[in-house]
Amino acid sequence: MRILALLKRIIHQMVRDKRALAMMMVAPLLILTLLHYLLSSNTVDPRLGVTGVDETLVSQLKDKDIIVKQYDAQANLKQVIKDDDLDGFLQFDGDHINLTLINEQPSAAKALQMQVTQAIAAENAKEQAAKITTFIQTIQSKLQGAPIKLDQTKAPAISTKFIYGNEDTTFFDQLSPILVGFFVFFFVFLISGIALLRERTTGTLDRLLATPIQRRDIVFGYLSGYGLFAIIQTLIVVFYAVKVLDIMLVGSLWNVIIINLCLALVALSLGILLSAFANSEFQMMQFIPIAIIPQVFFAGIFPVEGMPEWMQVIAKCMPMYYGGDALVSVMYKGLGLSDIGIDLLVLLGFALVFIVLNVIALKKYRKI
């Protein structure tokens, strides 16, 4: 029942600490909203200057949503591109083709380069086809007898199917499940870690340990107290993401909540554990770049399979790796509980290890 006493106290404290409460409940929503609008905003059509390019190619480029501007031959391309705010310049000089790209944003430049190359290739193919036709016709006219019929190859229509997502899925749809999990992880880590740290630095932990409370009761008291707020936070974040931001959720909402609760439990026990190695709030913050930020990298935003062997090993030590995988599986791929079972078990395993370590770490403050 000492756990209950601790739980009650933490609720009292938390309800009074409006800032911490706001940080836990509102901050993730703000960041999520911002990212949502940033990542799903429309891309701007690229602007391409051209010179010596024939009309058919120009109209092809225009079909690809490229804004084409015709120029006379230009001497100083760099200046023109800068002055007229172009993304690239295409120059036909006899047989020679020059494409100059501003490359302010490599990904946009690559996309433009690809579109231009495709358009030119298509144009060439058409010309080639026309030439072959005239060639055959010429030969035919020189031959006697019935004309050989030339079958026109029709361009095959490709119909694309998507196993996960659809043609409208954006990067944000794949990213958002990871972000939801990460925010839950991050804020729970911070709040619980700093709370136990404060308990230690103000001496109340010592005072607490001068009562007959067991060390594990303290750990479980903390877990239940901050766990309660983590549950509320998880519910708010998940509902907001799904209902308000309309983030893609193919699988079950309940599974999403279960995954996030497991993540919160890991964050909670990790936060409390790391706070034992910090002597001030600032030192607690220093754990963020070491213990928290790398979690994002391995959560599935960058494909882990492509990483070097040793980095894959690191990835497998990160709770967010499993959390991210489970969340993407449910929210994006629509998989069920049986597919994320392993992920959940690993997460619970992390939590269990951290909890045991916590109970041991408290020995530093009281030997029994």
Add this chain to the structure above:
Amino acid sequence: MSASISIKNVSKSFGKKVVLNNISLSVEPGQIYGLIGPSGSGKTTLVKLIVGMDRPSEGLVHVLDTPVPNLNLLQEIGYMAQADALYTDLTAEENLAFFASLFKLSKKVQKERIAYAADLVNLTDHLKKRVQDYSGGMKRRLSLAVALIQDPQVLVLDEPTVGIDPELRQSIWAEIQRLKMTGKTILVTTHVMDEAEKCDRLAMVRDGEIITSGSPQELKEHYGITSLEEVFLKAGGEKK
């Protein structure tokens, strides 16, 4: 019954630094035992060994015939730390209620003890106030109230009257005397000599060693001086 607190040949070092060196003392039930010594002499370290927050490097500590550390024993030890350890974002009442609920006490007894302890330190009117709005003396008094909350047999008070005005100090000492009458054993640390006068027995601590001990009267007679302050200086001098 044997001694309430018994310390035998206790030494404590942190790394290479020896903080307590072969200390032995015993406190009889119903006694007020004073530990007096300058800053850094090791009083708090000794107190923490008695409560069981730390283990001695050598030697044995027994409280109520039970080897320390022992969790159940903490039910019978009321500890007032030197630094106030209170939840400043909670009210005084919530602090008391929280600590009360950590002990084996029925709900009804908890209520009674909270009222009793608050009244004892004159904080009944300020129970609803948050501790962050308390003055230093009020916090000290609340810490004392927390130490008394479970009605323990043994009280260990680390400089209980620091930052408390003379009038209240009087009343706190009066209460310590009254607690003694009810059979409680009290160990106090202090560096104020006039408080030392009020103890039944005194141990003077210096550099981790007990330089002399006895009742205030005995000490004065032994050294042939009338003030404890001089006893302290003289005993310390002889040691060197």
